[in-house]
Amino acid sequence: MCGRFALSLNVEDLDVNLKDLQLHVDSWLNAEEYSPSYNLAPQNKAAVIRRINPSENRLGIDCMKWGLVPHWTESAPLKNNNVLKTINARDDKVIEPRGLWNSVKGQKRCIVLCEGFFEWLDKGKDKIPHFVKRTDHQLMCLAGLWDSVTFKGSTEELHTFTIITTSSNKYLSFLHDRMPVILSDRESMEEWMDVSSGEWSNKLGRLLKPFDLDNGLIAYPVPKEVGKVGNQSPDFLRPISQRKGNIMSFFKQQVSPSKPSSSSKSGTSSSNPKAKITAKKGSDGSDSDHVVSATTTGGVVQDEPITITKNECSPPSLNTTAIETKTIHVTVDPGDGLLPTVQNPTNRSSCVTPSPKKLNIKRSASDLSVQSDPDHTSSPEKKARKLP
Incomplete structure (x- = not known):
């Protein structure tokens, strides 16, 4: 499961990091709606790459709301519980030739951009948040699906998305049995975003697998404050051992006073440092x-x-x-x-x-x-x- 992630880069920095991935994006579709976040939760808007037009190869970044609402929905969901059910799409359900995802997986595939995602480790009665990111410091490109809907009585078109999950790899199995599908290279991203045929294929299904790069991910504990929706801090992306105010960080910053010089004379006042x-x-x-x-x-x-x-x-x-x-x-x-x-x-x-x-x-x-x-x-x- 993926229920929280982070993307704290501004528009300009995000464009630079996308070039490092050799992923060409033609334009932002609604950059004014984008807001960087250290703690992005369901119902928040996030930066998502999609085809501007299914018949063209041009890619655009669209700010969409997290939690897919199908296009046939007539009115906005009254409870967030309904939306929470669609923040993730299981890979085995996506592959099936029926169900909720069958209507969008042919033409409405997308890439969800993030620096990493959060997962909570159950330790007795305690839950310890961990941040998972790539060891090569590249953006994570998560496989997703999106849809658009116009509610009855409204003229505004709402774009929403879901993140596809798969079984955890051996590195993250201690943390959770599920993880988001991470598209690891340019070829897999281009293949995922090719919606020209409008059809789903077995080749696309083979992309829905655990991240398989050796030592490609790192996970570490982060402050528990990330658990509260709305909290924002760069500390959420750093190991808790590096957090300012942490007792170990305090000792690392201390410098042992040097010993008094043997040449100091007794006439020197002891109240003043030497x-x-x-x-x-x-x-x-x-x-x-x-x-x-x-x-x-x-x-x-x-x-x-x-x-x-x-x-x-x-x-x-x-x-x-x-x-x-x-x-x-x-x-x-x-x-x-x-x-x-x-x-x-x-x-x-x-x-x-x-x-x-x-x-x-x-x-x-x-x-x-x-x-x-x-x-x-x-x-x-x-x-x-x-x-x-």
């Missing part, structure tokens, strides 16, 4: 350029390279930048003697010749970080989103 600054000579052996790495104890570890040009301070009247330093307790490792040892500096102004690349340098007792001047950064070009 910083250790080490300097190395430049690659040419000179002492004009030094790579300085800073590590704070009791705070976040920063290991940002800072280029320092060693020059004599000039009087404030020259083109120099005056920087006011805060009172902090710093233990400096003299290293090779290039930097002096300083403790408990008092408030004063020091002259620093600006380096060729402007840097906004922020220093405090608990954080030493370097940020590039915004004037020297450029915003990256917007790229189409690919599936994670």
Whole structure:
């Protein structure tokens, strides 16, 4: 069974991902009705590929409501229970030469697009939601059937669809005994969408089989909040172990404080974190350029390279930048003697010749970080989103 799936890509990103599948779609038929969703449920509208005209080869994306309503229906179903019965079509029932699906399987075959689908694992009294997706990060193309109906007293034509299911493959059998039919390659998709004859064939029936690519699918637990219709979150598509706020994620983000430097002097106040600054000579052996790495104890570890040009301070009247330093307790490792040892500096102004690349340098007792001047950064070009 397939009762919930996800398609969170916008129109532009969806078009890019379709090109990766080498599936040419001529146009969107009603793009204004499309809404990306992390949690798409029955009665919601979804992106479905169908033939624009049965006699032509052109494909279009149509936003249809999930839960097939047959064309002979005179009035809208009063209860959702009736629609829920047609969100899925069993493969063995589709193949039969009679029944509900027999009237649409010849000319109204479609492909339902999604990033993956949800299934719930029964574990005692608990139900654990899992998300199933392709390991190659491609879109899932599910085999489906669609129909259109105009209710009595209305002029609006309603398009609805169903997803065909088959037996689970060996990988997903632990989760459920049914799974949607996934069209795995371009050839199978083109064959499924060829409705020019208007007839059903045994060759089409052979496409209705479990997904058979080795290691082609991955399933993992996701947050239980996905069970409530209407809830939307990108966390629904990620393993629960990667969810923000998860206890394991919390520990992964922590950085162990570094131990105090052995060169720290007893006169340093214990209430302030200590910083250790080490300097190395430049690659040419000179002492004009030094790579300085800073590590704070009791705070976040920063290991940002800072280029320092060693020059004599000039009087404030020259083109120099005056920087006011805060009172902090710093233990400096003299290293090779290039930097002096300083403790408990008092408030004063020091002259620093600006380096060729402007840097906004922020220093405090608990954080030493370097940020590039915004004037020297450029915003990256917007790229189409690919599936994670």
